[in-house]
């Protein structure tokens with residue numbers, strides 16, 4: 443296991459191994475982390491629809507309907523349909539050379555072998571996904587501008603170092619140094635808004651919904667999980683080290699599977715994911731209303747890493 447980092451608490455075959463350049467990866471930290479730990483193909487190619495659903499449910503403890511929906515959108519926009527038949531494997535079945543030696547019996551054997559190939563041609567429809575295909579851009583694709591740690595306009599399959607460091611910079615609160623280092627749902631919403639404000643063109647409504655969903659879902663699966671705690675703590679902070687490992691290195695955070703570790707204890711369902719995406723949209727909307735009201739003029743705002751306040755600049 444040369445390039446692997448032995449990650450405490452992971453079974454042997456699921457240790458973190460950073461991807462080789464030849465391996466296919468996506469712009470999604472959730473999928474890349476699963477491939478880097480071998481919960482889906484480490485090659486990142488020919489991931490099948492049901493394997494992806496099973497892995498999403500197992501690793502992130504999301505519900506089957508939510509996993510189904512996420513996988514379905516990914517496969518629909520970037521997946522590949524192909525026919526596979528067991529005959530593909532049997533094309534090279536040897537035609538027996540031994541046995542009867544008369545030419546009639548040889549002919550018969552050849553005919554039988556051919557018949558066996560024809561009979562074994564039972565085509566199956568395969569729906570597979572290469573992770574890198576998710577980085578394709580276009581109106582009907584998922585990948586969009588204003589990502590948290592991926593650059594605008596370019597197909598990207600690994601986090602951008604510069605964007606990761608400014609993203610993590612927001613998690614360091616110099617105004618309230620006693621506060622735990624990390625990001626709340628509100629911080630993530632503001633970060634998304636600031637990335638959108640600096641992107642070359644506004645997101646389509648489909649891509650905006652996707653982006654809000656990603657913010658909400660990331661918070662749901664990474665925030666600290668306590669038993670007997672209400673699900674509505676928007677102020678729960680995703681710790682800095684978890685952000686670094688998941689967004690920056692695309693690995694499952696240390697202690698993921700431990701009791702009291704980062705993996706969600708309660709299953710994350712479709713309605714909850716939708717509610718969080720709406721929360722993110724509302725946080726952004728409320729913030730923008732407030733600034734427009736305050737200044738009575740269109741404004742362009744930045745979130746500065748030094749603090750969690752929003753600094754406004756007139757255009």
Ligand code: HEM
Nearest residue numbers: 469470472512513516576584585586589590591592656660
């Ligand atoms: C637990 C499940 C998942 C979580 C928590 C998750 C989370 C995220 C997050 C946070 C991002 C944004 C990265 C950034 O802004 O830099 C992202 C991006 C993306 N995800 Fe996922 N994801 C999940 C499942 C999936 C699935 C199943 C697919 C498709 C098969 C998918 C496809 C994508 C794509 C294409 C992007 C790139 C969008 C962009 O341009 O930012 N994700 N995901």
